[in-house]
Structure formats: C-alpha cells, structure tokens
Amino acid sequence: MKLRKLLWTTAACVLMFAMNAFAANISTVRLDLAPEEESTMTAGEMSSGEEPAIYDQLYFVYDYSTSGDKTKPGKSYTYTVEVHPAAGNAFSADCAVEVRGATKVEILSRNESVVRLRCTTYPFYVLKNPTGFERNGDEISWAKVNYATKYNVYVYWTDADGDNHETRTSVTGTKHAINISSYDSNGRSVDHISVQAAASGDGGDFMAKSMFICDDTTVDGDKTESEYSFSIPTARSNAIVTSSSTVKVKNSADKIFGPGFNLQNGSPASTLNAAGTTGTGSGQWMRYMNKWYYIAGNQFLTGWLCPDGLNWYLMGSDGAMLTGLQRVDGRWYLLNTTEGATYGAMLHGWWKVNDKYYYFNELHDGTYGAMLTNTTTPDGLHVGADGAWLGY
Known part of the structure; x- marks a missing residue:
C-alpha cells in the first residue's frame, strides 16, 4: 500500500510539473x-x-x-x-x-x-453641434451646447484689398458668443463664422468635439474631421498613462448578425442625378461628405421619414441617413445598403444577411419593417429568438 501511494504521489507531481511547464x-x-x-x-x-x-x-x-x-x-x-x-x-x-x-x-x-x-x-459622449446662431450688432451668438466648456471658432473675413482671411479663436466658460468688431471695421468685413463645441477636464477626455458648424447652419467641411476623436486615458495599477486615440463606436448589429455586412437580394438601378441632390416632397435630399441628409425648413430632419409617401428612411441624430441593420425601440430594421434610387430605404420580406435568412414585417400594423423573432412568418416558416430561419 505504501509503495502504491508513493507511485501515485510521484505521478501526480510529474503531471503537475508538466502542466505548470505549459x-x-x-x-x-x-x-x-x-x-x-x-x-x-x-x-x-x-x-x-x-x-x-x-x-x-x-x-x-x-x-x-x-x-x-x-x-x-x-x-x-x-x-x-x-x-x-x-x-x-x-x-x-x-x-x-x-x-x-x-x-x-x-x-x-x-x-x-x-x-x-x-x-x-x-x-463616452459626442457633443451636439452648435445651433441657434444670431447676430446682434458686433456679436454673433449661438445656443449653449450641453456639457461643452469651450467653443473653437473660425472667423472668415475679407480685408480692404478684397483678400480672404481666416482667424481661429476660442470662447471658454459660460459664454457662447463672439465679438467680431475687430474683423468688421477699417475696410474689413466678416463673411461668416464656424463654431465647434468642446469639453475639458477628466470628463472632457471622454467627450468628442462636435462638427464645425457655420452660422448659416451648414457644416464647415474644411475644418470638420471625418471621425470623432476621444483622448482616451489608460490607468495602470493606480498610475495613469495618457494616450490619444481616434475611436468610432461599433454598430451593435455585428454582435447579432456577425461581422461585416453581406446583403443579398435585388435592388433598383441608380436614378440620382450627377449633382447628388434630389428635391422630394416638401424637403430636399443633400449629399455631403459621402452622407445623405434630408433638409426641410432649413433643418436637418432626424428619425423616421417617408418623403415620397412610399419608402421609409431612418436619419441619425446628426441628420445623416442610416443604412444596414439598425435597432430602434428594441426592434431590428434593415435599410438598403445598395447605391441606387432606394439607397437607405427600409426593406421588408425575406432577406439573406451573412448566410442566414431573416424576415422583416410586410404588414402595416405599427411594426412595419421590423424583424420577426420567435414566431411563424406569414408564409409558414419558423424563425428563432435571433430572427434567423430555423430551417423548417
């Protein structure tokens, strides 16, 4: 018995040593x-x-x-x-x-x-864009942007010889206005300004600056970056090492439907004009920096809209049209990703997404276009909790 115990103990030690080695x-x-x-x-x-x-x-x-x-x-x-x-x-x-x-x-x-x-x-938060511009004498003001502690401002002006200039300045504290008298006298004249909201302090590192917005409410494309940037700190065992990163939040659809986006079905050919702008209904489509916006009453519309009375589109909080799989009020919707006359329009019926079939409601019952889950589709097929067809 003692010998057997010794052999088992030796074997266990050898096994433990081997496991620790790897x-x-x-x-x-x-x-x-x-x-x-x-x-x-x-x-x-x-x-x-x-x-x-x-x-x-x-x-x-x-x-x-x-x-x-x-x-x-x-x-x-x-x-x-x-x-x-x-x-x-x-x-x-x-x-x-x-x-x-x-x-x-x-x-x-x-x-x-x-x-x-x-x-x-x-x-992590992206500051909203400045709005509500007003000029009163030598002062141009704008509405306060929540959580902003600073505003970066470009003043575009012309000198007495007709040459164009731009000057960058900033406004801090609770003030959200700029005095332009020095740029609008002695033969100088102000053409326009553009303003960007920013934040400072520890919490400010987690807030991305807004776009530069001109006082006519258009985007200053020359100054606005294509990505929102955060200055992300890294904390290590009670010591902080600061690093700056450009971060763009991943669409949560990847977690449900898999990486990438491979959409299969037919789509109409493009009928958009070369200028990239199409007037529709009471508003107008506008393409800027490869994104589509819908403008009505000098405002970028957001949320769901149906400008042609037939196709539904979803506009983000910044007014840019969304495409692909989007989650709204707890339901998944599929928005056309193929360039063409109905690019961005809500899709319905059966669609194959990343090698799986999903059904999007075709009935106008208050959930039109929403993906069905855990149910039987109108044509008698079954979909699971994730919306994918179960194969029967």
Missing part, C-alpha cells in the same frame, strides 16, 4: 472600456456601462458591475470587475492591471486564480 504566468491583465474601433457614433450619442473587453485569451471577464450614474456625460462612475485565468493559466503574485478608458484603477484582491479590481471612468 501554463502561462500572467503578469498583466489588460482591459478596455473604450468604444470599439472601426465604426461610428453620432452627435448626442453616448456609450457607457459596456462589458469590459480583453486583449488576449489568457484570461476572461468572469463578472462585472457598475455603480454611480453612467447616464450623464462628464460625471464619473465605477466598474468592479472580476477576472479569471483561462484553463491552464495563472496570475502571477504581482500581476498588474491596465485599463484603457479609465482614469484610476485599484486592485481589490489578487491570487493565482482571481483578480478583482475597481476602476473609475466616464461616459
């Missing part, structure tokens, strides 16, 4: 709270409370929770996160923690099988 000794846990890359956010949109992302497969987020108000830009809230190693791996005794998108991180507990941490962050 196990990874994790020295740093890296998490990411920032919005996902390679996608978009729109003006006035916020991202907060998302599940922390990991950088490799040696460990995983076992559980997490948030505390504090995560619905107000500029106001901090906290994450408490529990991380476990993947099978065959272990955390080192001095394992560090690094969190991108946090201003502070502290390790609550740590052993070879669990790391618990708490970190401070802020909601």
